[in-house]
Structure formats: C-alpha cells, structure tokens
Amino acid sequence: MIVCHCQNISNKDIDAAINWMRAADSAALITPGKIYRALGKSADCGGCMPLFLATMRQNDNMEVPMNLRTLRAGPTQDFRDERRQESN
DSSP, X not given: OEEETTTTEEHHHHXXXXXXXXXXXXXXXXXXXXXXXXTTOOOOSOTTHHHHHHHHHHSGGGSOOXXXXXXXXXXXXXXXXXXXXXXX
C-alpha cells in the first residue's frame, strides 16, 4: 500500500528501512525523518504523517531496545535545591 503519495513510499519501503536501521544499530532511535533519509527522499506536504506513523508502529523492530527502557525511570533532577541565594 502506498503511504506517501508525494514521494511514492509504500508500507514495504518503510518496513525495509526500519529493519535495515535496526539491524545496523540495535539502539538506534528511529524517526520518520531517518526513514525518509534512508530511502533517499524527504517529506513534502506532511499529509501522510498519521499513516506513516501508524505504519512505523506496526513494525516489530520499532520496539524500544531493552537497554533504553529504563532511562525514563532514572533519577530526576530537583531544581528547587539549586536556587541562587539572593544577595543584598
């Protein structure tokens, strides 16, 4: 099925690009822009983005790599303790 009519990109093209990127780097963050670049194309009107993203999400290789899943659960910075002391 054609996903992007402007650039003639199919769901198979998107899947192939995702699979290629994941095979090359298991920790790669895959974005629509990276897929366009991997296919040697660029986004045009953006009308395909909802379908493009839905097609990306259906690929099994879009799963977040195991070593990156715990990053969000890490400690957060609390800036309240870092306030500058006012001087008079």
